[in-house]
Amino acid sequence: MPELPEVQTIVNDLQKITSDTITGFWTDFPKAIKSENIGSKITNQKIKSVMRNGKNIIIEIANEKFIVIHLKMTGKLILTKLQPAAYKLEAVPKHLHHIFYLKKNGALEFHDIRKFATIEIISKTKLLEITAKKGVDPFSTEFTIEKFTELIERKKHKSIKSILMDQTVISGIGNIYASEIPFDSKINPHRKISSLSPAELKLLQKSILKILKKAIELRGTSFSDYRDGNDKKGGFQNFLKVYGKAGKKCVKCDTIIEKGTVEQRSTFHCPACQK
DNA sequence: AGCTGGTCCTGGCAGC
DNA sequence: TGCTGCCAGGACCAGC
Numbered sequence: 209m210p211e212l213p214e215v216q217t218i219v220n221d222l223q224k225i226t227s228d229t230i231t232g233f234w235t236d237f238p239k240a241i242k243s244e245n246i247g248s249k250i251t252n253q254k255i256k257s258v259m260r261n262g263k264n265i266i267i268e269i270a271n272e273k274f275i276v277i278h279l280k281m282t283g284k285l286i287l288t289k290l291q292p293a294a295y296k297l298e299a300v301p302k303h304l305h306h307i308f309y310l311k312k313n314g315a316l317e318f319h320d321i322r323k324f325a326t327i328e329i330i331s332k333t334k335l336l337e338i339t340a341k342k343g344v345d346p347f348s349t350e351f352t353i354e355k356f357t358e359l360i361e362r363k364k365h366k367s368i369k370s371i372l373m374d375q376t377v378i379s380g381i382g383n384i385y386a387s388e389i390p391f392d393s394k395i396n397p398h399r400k401i402s403s404l405s406p407a408e409l410k411l412l413q414k415s416i417l418k419i420l421k422k423a424i425e426l427r428g429t430s431f432s433d434y435r436d437g438n439d440k441k442g443g444f445q446n447f448l449k450v451y452g453k454a455g456k457k458c459v460k461c462d463t464i465i466e467k468g469t470v471e472q473r474s475t476f477h478c479p480a481c482q483k
Numbered sequence: 484a485g486c487t488g489g490t491c492c493t494g495g496c497a498g499c
Numbered sequence: 500t501g502c503t504g505c506c507a508g509g510a511c512c513a514g515c
Contacts, residue, residue, distance in 0.1 A: 375510080
């Protein structure tokens with residue numbers, strides 16, 4: 209499932225479509241598109257930039273309009289060299305649901321197995337509204353220990369895991385890294401925020417940056433479906449310590465990794481290493 | 484206001 | 500073997 213490192217990898221790969229022009233759009237699943245008349249809004253528009261905001265991919269086009277894409281669990285954006293004429297639209301691959309045709313780069317294919325991913329065309333005003341609702345980006349200079357402390361102030365009764373997942377606190381962390389980060393900090397993800405000492409909070413902040421940074425270096429985690437902009441797997445799945453490891457031995461102490469639930473999401477930790 | 488639980492969707496797998 | 504049914508997941512929304 210694409211989280212910050214995966215989305216960042218895709219956005220990096222998509223930099224090459226900057227200054228290209230969208231020549232057309234095709235879809236067989238309009239339900240995923242939250243805006244009307246997408247084709248006429250984006251056709252013949254030049255791409256000004258490709259950015260990330262939390263787990264959103266934002267493609268800026270002319271007239272201060274933005275294509276906002278959220279890949280949810282199984283969405284994939286893959287750049288191909290295929291020209292529009294090469295697509296047999298009556299027989300596209302099963303999970304290919306949208307295609308952005310490009311003047312120079314061929315096409316940007318949007319695949320999605322579970323059809324949860326969304327596309328939206330929004331104005332600059334709306335974009336600012338969306339980003340204002342989001343918490344701090346871990347890689348922005350705003351992500352200081354003071355800001356972190358302030359953001360969790362009203363959420364002290366919540367668990368550490370749920371805070372890491374809360375996009376209005378820190379934007380970009382999903383279920384995989386929300387288990388891996390507390391393991392790196394040696395902190396039990398089920399603990400309440402209020403139980404954290406200032407030193408532990410600092411440790412957690414350090415682990416957020418460390419784990420996300422390493423995952424970006426390895427081009428993300430391909431736990432099941434994730435692929436980068438070139439349809440290649442990431443590498444961080446080989447470095448997972450607890451996520452998906454229930455019943456297996458902890459790499460550090462041989463204790464059996466436990467699987468629990470936080471807000472209906474599976475959560476993994478080592479009961480010996482993580483206090 | 485804040486919390487819970489339902490919803491979207493389908494591949495993969497456990498159990499019979 | 501073939502079927503059924505459950506689970507995974509992010510974000511949003513209805514209802515209390």
